[in-house]
Amino acid sequence: MTYDEVITCLYDLQDPDKVVFKEKKFGVVSHNSLGIYHKELKIIAKEIGRDNELALQLFESGIYEARLLCSKIYDPKELTSDLMEYWVVTFENWEICDSFCMGLFAKSSLALEKIHEWTSRRAEFEKRAGFATMAAYCMADKKSDNDLFEKFLPLLIREANDERLYVKKAVNWALRSIGKRNVDLNQRALDTAHKILTFDTKAANWIAKDAIRKLEAENVNILDYPRALYR
Template sequence: MDRHSAAAAILDRLRTLGSEHNRQGMARFGINVERACGVSMAVLRPLAREHRRDHALAIALWDTQAHEARILACMVEDPRQAGPEQLGRWVEDLDSWDVTDQFCNKLVVKTPYAWELAVAWAAREAEFVRRAGFSLMAQLAVHDKAAPDAAFLPFLEFVVAYATDGRNFVKKAVNWALRQIGKRNAVLRGRAVATARRLLELDSKTARWVARDALRELEGT
């Protein structure tokens, strides 16, 4: 079976496994369900294990445009074969926060391009591209154990630059990046707290929300 036929068979399986009840539940969490089957991550994980590290299948799954198929594509893709051009095409297709975060967590953070793409995408205006940038910053703070503290300081400047973006899925990602950087260690906690206090001085309700929510976690205030 060629990869496009395999992707079509998987999509048929997803449609069988999905439900309208699940779609409605997803929608309540702000997920775009226009092309969703209503399949949970608990169902997708064993499916991904059946097709691990299959680059051609990942491409074919993504091209179906189905919501869960795109999440599955991120889970089965081989990060060694996902080049910057492909990642650039995929980030342009993002239309829901959950696919965005799975794209960053399951795929992009495992590639050699994660650091450069985090700052490049954060600076872009498109809502889910910008979210991807800050989601990726949060993922790097969690997963790149070898990175020096200094590598995260430019990310904090991006937090300041874009904390005034009032779009819900962006401001939550900016906040997430700030919190995860601060939780990395005591030194970065201090820098993240200082960044949050800078945000409190801005004439922006969004920036102040980002700051206060981060400070509640980082300082317990």
């Protein structure tokens, strides 16, 4: 598909009611949005395949859904630090932040570098990007030993008092993702949650209690990564 064909397709799918619904239901406040759901964008992305040049054009269009589509068709192996920095500062809500972090950044060789950089940022969605990439990296990297993921735990402790909604949710998400890799990291994540629980803030209290409840649940899905050791 050419750039013009993709843009025409997006405008054909536009639905202003969905823009309003996503804002009211999910807190997704977006500029220049057409109102298209991810499931529809995934169909378009599958038809396009990997196309870095088109992805960059779509991002520069400024259309919200075109930027979401960019995150689905850019090849993570071709990411550069400059490009990741160029994109991360534009994130305006959790949806576009997570789309780039889960589908693209966590699969990049630069993921670990950006996790450590972004989790110390001040801007809400840049910091969220650090923790969202961390959470997704726990699922994307199926071979690394526990030491790598244990190094994430001090970052979670350091930022557990951030009261901003989309930061504390991402910290919680990352903590739970670490705890789902294997039984040993499950215990390390629980130990970390109990440490966070001693902090005297609402954010830390919520992060810890929710993580403990979910990581101790009978139906918690432990993934046994790396499987060479745990299976």
